[in-house]
Amino acid sequence: MSIWSRINDAIGALRSGESLSAVFERLRTPPERSVAFTIAVIALGAKMAKADGHVTRDEVTAFREVFHIAPADEEKAAKVFNLARQDSAGYEAYAERIASMFVEEKAALEDLLEGLFHIAVADGVYHPAENDFLRRTAEIFGLGERCFRAIRARQVPDAEPDPYDVLGITPEMSLEEMRTRWRDLVRETHPDRMVARGVPEEAVKLATRRLAAINRAWEEVLQERTAA
Numbered sequence: 001m002s003i004w005s006r007i008n009d010a011i012g013a014l015r016s017g018e019s020l021s022a023v024f025e026r027l028r029t030p031p032e033r034s035v036a037f038t039i040a041v042i043a044l045g046a047k048m049a050k051a052d053g054h055v056t057r058d059e060v061t062a063f064r065e066v067f068h069i070a071p072a073d074e075e076k077a078a079k080v081f082n083l084a085r086q087d088s089a090g091y092e093a094y095a096e097r098i099a100s101m102f103v104e105e106k107a108a109l110e111d112l113l114e115g116l117f118h119i120a121v122a123d124g125v126y127h128p129a130e131n132d133f134l135r136r137t138a139e140i141f142g143l144g145e146r147c148f149r150a151i152r153a154r155q156v157p158d159a160e161p162d163p164y165d166v167l168g169i170t171p172e173m174s175l176e177e178m179r180t181r182w183r184d185l186v187r188e189t190h191p192d193r194m195v196a197r198g199v200p201e202e203a204v205k206l207a208t209r210r211l212a213a214i215n216r217a218w219e220e221v222l223q224e225r226t227a228a
Contacts, residue, residue, distance in 0.1 A: 004076035006035050007042070024097045033101065037199055040098040040112055045119045047091040048133050091133070095140040107188050108197040109141040110151065115206055117155035126156045154213040163217035163224075175225055182218045189214065 013023050027036035102108045116137065120130040131152075138148040146168050153165035164171060167185065169178050187193065189207045199206075 003035060003038060004073040006032075007038055008076050008079060010035060010039060011042075020093055020097055024101060028101055034199065036098065036101055037108065037112065040094055041115050043094045044091055044112075044116055044137065047094075048116055048120060048130060091137070092140060095137050099141050102197075103142075105197050106141075106143060106147075107193075108199060109143060110147060111194060111197070111199050111206065113138055113141065113143065113148075114151050114155065114210060117151055118206065118209070121156055154210060154217075161213070161217070163220040166213055166217035167221065169221075178218075178221060182214065185214045186211065 010023050010027065014020060024036055027033060027039075098112065099109065113134065116134060120126060120134060134152075135148055138144075138151075149165050150168040153161040167178065167181055169181050173181075189211045191207050194207055
């Protein structure tokens with residue numbers, strides 16, 4: 001059974017009246033956590049896509065960029081997205097449930113937030129309502145303001161990103177402290193590490209864009225320090 005069939009079954013249970021808590025409780029352990037992670041991206045992405053008042057084709061396409069969808073699963077994936085968009089549960093309920101599942105694994109929640117940012121900026125406009133949505137989601141995830149700013153700096157192309165924000169560091173840190181942070185980010189972004197913490201294989205290509213931004217920021221910091 002493909003992941004999309006399993007996701008479809010879980011969302012179908014929600015639509016038939018089963019509680020969000022009960023459904024996510026069944027998905028708490030590997031390998032089913034990848035289903036929970038994907039449902040969270042779908043549900044939060046579908047609701048966030050409406051945060052600025054409308055859902056664009058670009059945002060739907062961006063979801064397909066986050067998750068590789070085989071041709072045989074396209075119909076199931078479209079159905080799942082539409083079911084999530086119509087679901088009466090508020091986005092905070094989904095965010096709280098997924099946060100409770102990954103309470104000891106903040107990196108997985110950062111992965112999820114990164115995917116949501118990718119969807120938010122897909123139409124070329126980062127709307128204030130989307131920023132509020134993502135900031136509140138980050139708060140529920142317990143990620144903190146610095147993490148939120150770092151992901152926003154990597155994803156939102158409204159201005160040249162501050163390399164310190166991208167890496168989640170400050171100019172006051174020593175070069176070795178910065179180097180350690182950069183190495184940690186590179187290690188955590190490796191696809192194998194992402195799969196191990198519950199990100200489905202269909203979504204690990206998020207790492208490619210993130211890793212490029214991390215390495216570019218590190219090169220800028222090194223150049224600045226060398227020049228100084």
